[in-house]
Amino acid sequence: MLAKKKKLSKKEIQEDKLVTTFYEAKSFYTENQTMIFSVIGAIAVLIVAVVFYSSKIEENNLLASAELSRVYESYNTGLYQQAIDGKPGTKELGLLKIVDLYSGSDQGERARIILGNSYYYTEQYDKAIEAFDDYSGNDNLMIASALSGKAGCYEVMGEYENAANYFAKAADVSKYVPANPDYLLNAGINYIKVKNMSEAKFFLNRVKSEYSTSSAARQVDKYLAQINS
Numbered sequence: 001m002l003a004k005k006k007k008l009s010k011k012e013i014q015e016d017k018l019v020t021t022f023y024e025a026k027s028f029y030t031e032n033q034t035m036i037f038s039v040i041g042a043i044a045v046l047i048v049a050v051v052f053y054s055s056k057i058e059e060n061n062l063l064a065s066a067e068l069s070r071v072y073e074s075y076n077t078g079l080y081q082q083a084i085d086g087k088p089g090t091k092e093l094g095l096l097k098i099v100d101l102y103s104g105s106d107q108g109e110r111a112r113i114i115l116g117n118s119y120y121y122t123e124q125y126d127k128a129i130e131a132f133d134d135y136s137g138n139d140n141l142m143i144a145s146a147l148s149g150k151a152g153c154y155e156v157m158g159e160y161e162n163a164a165n166y167f168a169k170a171a172d173v174s175k176y177v178p179a180n181p182d183y184l185l186n187a188g189i190n191y192i193k194v195k196n197m198s199e200a201k202f203f204l205n206r207v208k209s210e211y212s213t214s215s216a217a218r219q220v221d222k223y224l225a226q227i228n229s
Contacts, residue, residue, distance in 0.1 A: 071092060
């Protein structure tokens with residue numbers, strides 16, 4: 001006669017499951033040891049790469065900032081071509097070199113905007129547009145500056161509709177950009193030039209409604225008068 005099977009307690013069942021899970025895990029580890037070490041190694045390499053990249057970006061940011069400080073004197077005194085190319089025999093590398101060396105860092109991308117401005121002031125509008133287009137930072141003030149820089153280039157080139165469109169885009173990057181009322185005003189002015197009066201009126205009225213205390217708002221009525229005349 002078979003002996004009556006002993007009923008396991010809840011604790012014994014849990015202990016039995018734990019033992020089973022342990023041996024299953026041990027078996028999986030033994031069978032897949034090479035794969036496990038490969039995955040762990042790949043994760044470790046990825047972590048090291050991310051830390052190195054972050055450190056490199058921060059280092060480039062500091063170096064670009066130092067190089068930019070040497071360019072500002074030329075830029076602020078109107079020596080735009082020298083700011084672009086640098087000054088031989090000195091530590092002033094020039095914006096082209098700074099952008100090449102430190103692209104991707106905050107200050108390297110800021111140098112790109114200043115490079116675009118320098119091209120604009122030296123009437124190299126195609127190069128200015130290219131520099132503004134290449135900005136890849138995430139600073140809203142700089143993004144708006146790049147868009148408005150392109151708008152300014154198109155305006156002096158007589159491409160008023162493009163100018164209006166880019167001034168409008170610049171004004172919508174962020175509500176915290178101080179130049180927004182000027183961007184909206186310039187969008188309106190350029191739409192008037194291409195006789196798109198409905199768009200012109202829309203952007204001019206935005207200046208009055210959203211930035212009523214700005215200096216740009218004080219200029220709006222004379223342009224609205226042109227539309228309504």
